[in-house]
Amino acid sequence: MKSTSDRDYFRVAFAAGERVTILCAIPDGAYDADLYLLDSSGSTLARSVNDGAGTDESLTFTRTATGSSTYYLELDAYQGSGSSPYTCTLTKGRVAAHAGPAAFLRSGTLARATEGCP
Incomplete structure (x- = not known):
């Protein structure tokens, strides 16, 4: 992140019933980052x-x-x-309809984005 006003965006698509987990690994002592999931109109759905x-x-x-x-x-x-540089990993899984919210039919890491500033 080049400055406190730096914001990086990644576009992703989710289907009905998908559960996604995003983990962004921030280098030790480098900076304090915040992570947001936004809908297509820019409203915050989840944040860390x-x-x-x-x-x-x-x-x-x-x-x-x-x-x-x-x-x-x-x-x-x-x-x-x-x-x-930081690294973000997005993992998707489909929630089973007949089980609790933590049950998955499939799971896997679908995307990894790494950003570094020269």
Whole structure:
């Protein structure tokens, strides 16, 4: 993250019944980042705002609407900045209809985004 006003966005699509977990690994002591999941109109659906430079951010979201839709992940530098790269991993799984919310039919890491500033 180059500055406290730096914001990185990633576009993702989720289908009905998908549960997603996003983990962003922030380098130790580099900066304090915050992670947001936004709907297509920019409204915040979920967030992770752990305190402290180098603290990882993560969130989980289950899509209950029908069909599929586009969402956005936003990672911003809440406090501090630096050239140390972060890595975000998104894992999707489908929630089984007959089981509790933690039961998955399939699961796997679908995307990994790494950002570094020169």
